[in-house]
Amino acid sequence: MTNIILAAIFLSQFFLVTVNVSAAGKCRHDIPYYFSEFNPSSWKVENELNYEEVYKNFEYFEVFFNKSCDEVTVKRYKKGEFDSSEKYKVDSDGTIQKAGDRQ
DSSP states (O other): OHHHHHHHHHHHHHHHHHHHHHHHHTOOSSSOEEESOOOTTTOOGGGOBOHHHHHTSSEEEEEEEOTTSSEEEEEEEETTEEEEEEEEEEOTTSOEEETTOOO
């Protein structure tokens, strides 16, 4: 009986840690996300690629969250060189709108 209780406590702690890591992983304000394309109306952080996958492309995008995770900066690169940058506000439902375009 004691072993069952200890196993239940262990599994509950493991579940809590797993849930917290997943939630925290959605917004990394100190590590960039990489994408081969960027469309603000359909952008999802879950579609990220690693740097090696996008660097070989003619064009790729680097996305950074600010510290409060309510804004992203999107940097466009062409031929490996910085091209442009835009800021977007992140809504509570995860959608983004260009900063200054909010109503």
